[in-house]
Amino acid sequence: MPREYIYTLLFALLAFRMLVIVFHELGHAVASLFHSDGKVSVYIGSYGNPKKSFQFQIKRLEFFVKYNLFAWKGGLCIPHGKKVTWKDRMYISLFGPLTTLTIGIISGILLFVVEKFSLPSILLFALAFSCILDFLFNIIPRRTQIKLHDGTFANNDGKQLVHLWNIRKVYETYNKASNHYVAKEYIKAAELFEKCIDDVSENKEIYRFIISAYIQAKNYQKASVFQEKYTENYDMYFNEHDFVAVGIIEIYKRNYAKALEAFEEVNDLLPNNYLILNNLGYILGLLKRYDEAIDYLDESVLLDESFSYAIDNRGYCKIMLGKLEEGYADLQTALELDDQNSYVYFYLGIYYFKKNAYQKALEYYQKAFELDPETHRIQEYMDEVLEKLQH
Template sequence: MGDGESDVQPCFVYLHATITKVMKGPFALLLFLTLIISTPVIIFLHELGHSIFALLFTKQGVKMFVGSYGKTEKTREFTFGRLQLYIEPKFKLGGGMCVHHHTNKTYKELILIFAGPALPLSIAILFYSFCVHYLNDNWVAAAIFFIIFCFVSFLKSLIPSSRPIILTDGSQTFNDGRLILNTLKNRSFQKEYRIAADYFNAKDYTNGSIHFAALIDKHKITDRLIHTYYLYSLYSNKDLNRLKDFVFKHYETVNFNKDDLSNIGVYFSRLEDHESAMHYYKKSLNLEENANALNNMGYSMNILERYTEALPYFEKAIAIEPEQAYAYNNRGYAKLKLGFIEEGFEDFETSNKLDPNNSYYYKNLGLYHFDKGNYSTALEHFIKAKEMDDETYKIDDDIETVKWKLGMHDSIT
């Protein structure tokens, strides 16, 4: 035991002495520089860890993104055999991902996921060892800081989180810890899950919904992630009645989070069942006040012409998320309907500045002019909204209605 103590004690004495020396020198500057340099390095090494094992365990190509969650446009692209590397010049802190095909074994999937957070920490320890033997105390201190930053990143990656990571294409994933848990929980039906997930990731929502439905029914699955994938597949296929039946049947057995409940509310809004939509928005808000559910609640009230009740929800949404363009836009429409014309248009302009690609800005302007009997102007705004986003809610109905008012009957089929 004495020998063990003699090995450990000098190590801590050395570290303490090194940090004490640096504290008397440019400590703050060294810490700051190490943090700035460490951030992109950790992200690069993290994704490299995933990529190396993806290349080892699969025969397909692998895409590695550094600085973004899947952006390919206006990025620096490099190809190394089966590996395609995309580096975002305007680096975003925290952005990085590895896109690969599934492995054929659960243990390989677990190693692949774990390798991401493990590689930066391993490199940091090796770097520290090199500095101790060959470099001065400042380098040793920097190596210690690097280890600390890598360890924080390691914990952040491996502590499971239910908060989704929104990717560039609008899909979502989760942190490594959550992916490891999902892999372990789903190992008894991994093959079936991978087939469904592959269809989903390829945006083949028809086959994705078929396989997710079979998976849920066969294994009596209550995992919320699989349920949300299935619901999104049904929504994307516009199979809303089946979605509605599924929610009513399975809601009590699945632990949906606030975002899931808000999304379910949106699905019911699309079904014109606004009372049910508000029911799920309320459930989302009961878990945590969030801008999306607040805005969506107010939006449903706008549709039901309950404008006075809607305003406080938009106010709260904007207070939580000041750049919530949809909330400004919807609040503006409520104000217009209540007679606060100037304030309503101010909200519209704020919404447009925050998000110039918001098609609902033009839809609401069209509704305003339609109510005033300015049908030609309304039509122009509706067409603009449709050009910006063909999926704008009920925009085709708006266009056909105003065309009818203008006597353009031939447009209705």
């Protein structure tokens, strides 16, 4: 094969890879138009990021096409209609990969018509290969989730189809629960998800939602009950989200060593994540391993200098090491970044307690309690300073 044909093939594979994203999302979009009653948002080149995108609308279809073609990561189609049935969801999920499969098959058939090793045959091969690859990549269920622009996660089409099949008997209840979850009505969401468990054969995702909802609602006792059931049945399927849930629950059960183990697992799966590094530092602080904690917290701050929790946790560790003014400086920085962070006031209370300014310490503890009564260990510290003030 002449060298120019090889270059053409490579260029075509690159170009068609991007074109296939368009085909795939248009497949979802067309299905959404027929099977939903509201606006349909289509993101080409991103997982839901409207910024730095060319935006236009055709009736109910709203498009966001990322300007930088070389930064394209995939696509996303969101039907906004409220009357979307289980069958509608199945069609919408299926039509993306089916569209690329159809184009791939047609391109493959045309390969037998055109002259071999000609420019048309190279282009058709590149198109067929790209489409079939896209179909396989999306129709085969994958455990790894896709992180969307808003921070939430989604499954690939194949995993979504399996999930929809599993929840077919409880689709309406599941949908209501999901809507409550999105609206941050976590107790209502958890209670509805609980009703779905017995009627769903493969219910890992439902357990995850229940555990997450109870954690968000700060009902750690209920979260722990479902986490134990989930671990008993599905520990071999644990991902980073599961280890995070275990870690959070173990913190509030005061099993700090187990919490540390869980977050170390997450750190192996998600290295250089400022949130995980902060949690590792926080737990090491609870275990009184302050120097080790500061190492992790320094890394977290380097990754995100505006993350107040890492800065205030570092300030706490410095205070506990006797470096009161260094710790106080960190707490002031954290306070400037987020004056609604209850832990900043909690740690400021500890700072003033260390300086024997008990009334001042109590004021800061009370402020922390007002912001969040679930601030870890706040009540025992308030009891301690009240005892001091009574003597």
